[in-house]
Amino acid sequence: MPQQLAIIVLVDVGNALASSTLEGNTYLFDNMKLHGSENQGTGELVTAINGSYWRDGSQASEQVLNWLPYSLGSIPPTVPRGYEVERARQTDEQALAELQELAAKSTVPSADAEAELNRIRRSVGTRVKTTRRTRGRMSGQKIVDVTGQVVTEDATAAASYPAPVITDIYGEAVESKIMYPAEYGSPDMVTDGWYWSATVDTSRPGTYSYMMRVQLHKLVQTNGELRWDPVNLTCASALKITSEPRRNAFTKAGIGPLPIPSTARPGRGA
Amino acid sequence: MTTKPRREAAVKRPISITAVVDAVGALAAGNMHGHLYMYDTNKSGGSTGFGTEELQTKARRGDQILWNCLALECEAYVAIDDIIIDRDVCEPVRKVYPGTDVAYWTGTVKKDAGPITYQIKFKLGTRDEPITTTLSSSLVG
Numbered sequence: 502m503p504q505q506l507a508i509i510v511l512v513d514v515g516n517a518l519a520s521s522t523l524e525g526n527t528y529l530f531d532n533m534k535l536h537g538s539e540n541q542g543t544g545e546l547v548t549a550i551n552g553s554y555w556r557d558g559s560q561a562s563e564q565v566l567n568w569l570p571y572s573l574g575s576i577p578p579t580v581p582r583g584y585e586v587e588r589a590r591q592t593d594e595q596a597l598a599e600l601q602e603l604a605a606k607s608t609v610p611s612a613d614a615e616a617e618l619n620r621i622r623r624s625v626g627t628r629v630k631t632t633r634r635t636r637g638r639m640s641g642q643k644i645v646d647v648t649g650q651v652v653t654e655d656a657t658a659a660a661s662y663p664a665p666v667i668t669d670i671y672g673e674a675v676e677s678k679i680m681y682p683a684e685y686g687s688p689d690m691v692t693d694g695w696y697w698s699a700t701v702d703t704s705r706p707g708t709y710s711y712m713m714r715v716q717l718h719k720l721v722q723t724n725g726e727l728r729w730d731p732v733n734l735t736c737a738s739a740l741k742i743t744s745e746p747r748r749n750a751f752t753k754a755g756i757g758p759l760p761i762p763s764t765a766r767p768g769r770g771a
Numbered sequence: 772m773t774t775k776p777r778r779e780a781a782v783k784r785p786i787s788i789t790a791v792v793d794a795v796g797a798l799a800a801g802n803m804h805g806h807l808y809m810y811d812t813n814k815s816g817g818s819t820g821f822g823t824e825e826l827q828t829k830a831r832r833g834d835q836i837l838w839n840c841l842a843l844e845c846e847a848y849v850a851i852d853d854i855i856i857d858r859d860v861c862e863p864v865r866k867v868y869p870g871t872d873v874a875y876w877t878g879t880v881k882k883d884a885g886p887i888t889y890q891i892k893f894k895l896g897t898r899d900e901p902i903t904t905t906l907s908s909s910l911v912g
Contacts, residue, residue, distance in 0.1 A: 509841075511791065511841075513810070515784070515812055520815075526814070528791075528821070530808070530843055542821075542822035571841065573787065573812060574784075574837075575787075576868060577839050577873060578845075579873050580868050580873045584868070588869065591870055647787060648877070649868035649871075650869070658783065659784045659785070
C-alpha cells in the first residue's frame with residue numbers, strides 16, 4: 502500500500518470573494534514534488550501519480566489522495582478545532598466577571614458606569630446569527646479577527662474567514678473512472694472532521710483533469726444581524742498517472758537490481 | 772484583551788503573509804531554497820512574487836503585517852523563530868492566538884521606504900538550529 506498523498510488547497514478567501522473567482526486566488530500543493538508533480542504552489546498543479554505494477558503488468562495497488570482546504574490570511578489550521586466557539590465562551594466568561602465587578606462597585610447609574618458598560622459590550626464581541634443552514638459548523642461563534650480577538654459589528658472588516666469547504670469533486674478523472682472521490686468524516690483536528698478523499702486507478706496512464714466545488718463564506722449584515730453567507734465557486738486541477746516503476750528515493754534507482762556498485766567482487770581476481 | 776474603539780470604524784484587515792514550508796525538503800537540503808512558498812493577502816493592492824521565496828508585499832506606513840507559516844505536511848513542525856528586518860521600518864513581535872500556543876508574528880510598517888528585504892528564521896522538526904532563508908522577501912512601499 503503506497504503512502505497516502507495530501508493535496509493542500511490554499512485559497513485567498515478575501516480576494517476570491519472580492520473577485521468572485523478562485524482563478525488566480527487558489528494555490529495548490531502536494532507532497533509528490535520529488536515524484537514529478539509540477540507547478541507546486543500555483544493554481545496549475547499537476548499531481549504526479551506513479552503506478553506500481555507486478556512484473557506481469559497488472560496493477561499492484563491504487564493510490565489514495567486527500568484534499569485539505571486552507572484559508573490564506575485567516576487564523577491558521579493549527580489552532581484547535583472549534584477555536585471560534587472556544588473564544589466565544591472565553592470572552593463571555595470574561596464579560597460576566599467584569600459585569601459582576603461593575604455591579605458590585607456601583608449601585609447608582611453614572612456616566613462612568615455607562616462608559617464601562619460600553620467597554621464591556623465591545624469586548625464581548627458580536628455573535629453570528631445561527632441560521633438553519635449554518636447550524637452546527639459555525640453556530641454559537643463570534644466574529645473573530647485574524648489575531649484571534651473577538652470583534653464587534655463595527656470592526657468586522659478584519660474578520661477571519663472560515664476555512665474553505667470542498668463540497669464536490671467531479672470532472673474528467675471522475676467520469677472516466679480514474680478516481681473515486683468521496684467525503685469522509687474523521688476526528689481529524691485540522692480539517693474540522695470532514696475531508697475529501699479518493700482512490701486512484703493507476704493502471705491507465707495519462708493526464709486527467711478534475712474540478713473541485715469549493716464553498717467560501719462571506720460575512721453579511723442583514724437587518725442588523727450578521728451571518729456567514731455561503732458562496733460557491735469552482736477550481737480545476739489535474740492528475741498525471743504514469744506507469745514508471747517507483748524509484749528508490751536514496752539511490753534514484755528502480756526497484757529492480759539493488760544498487761550495488763559495479764566493482765570487482767573479491768576472489769574473482771579482476 | 773483590547774478592542775478597537777468605535778470611532779475607528781474603518782478597521783483595516785492586516786496584510787497577512789503566509790510562508791508554506793516543505794519541511795521535509797528543507798531538512799533534507801539543510802536550507803530553505805526551493806522549499807518555501809510565500810503568499811500574502813494584498814494581491815489586489817499590488818503584491819507580486821506569489822509562490823516564490825521572493826514575495827514582494829505592497830505595504831505602506833501604518834499597515835499592520837502579520838506573518839504565519841504552514842507546513843506542507845500537516846504532521847511536520849514548522850515555526851517562525853525570528854524575522855530579520857530593518858527595525859526602523861518594522862518591528863515584528865511574536866504573539867500567540869489567545870488561549871493557545873500557536874504563534875504568529877506581527878508588526879506595523881513605521882515609514883514608507885523603498886523595497887525593504889527581510890529574512891525569516893524557521894524552526895523545523897526536531898532540528899535545534901533554525902534555518903534562515905537564503906533569498907529574501909520584501910516589503911515594497
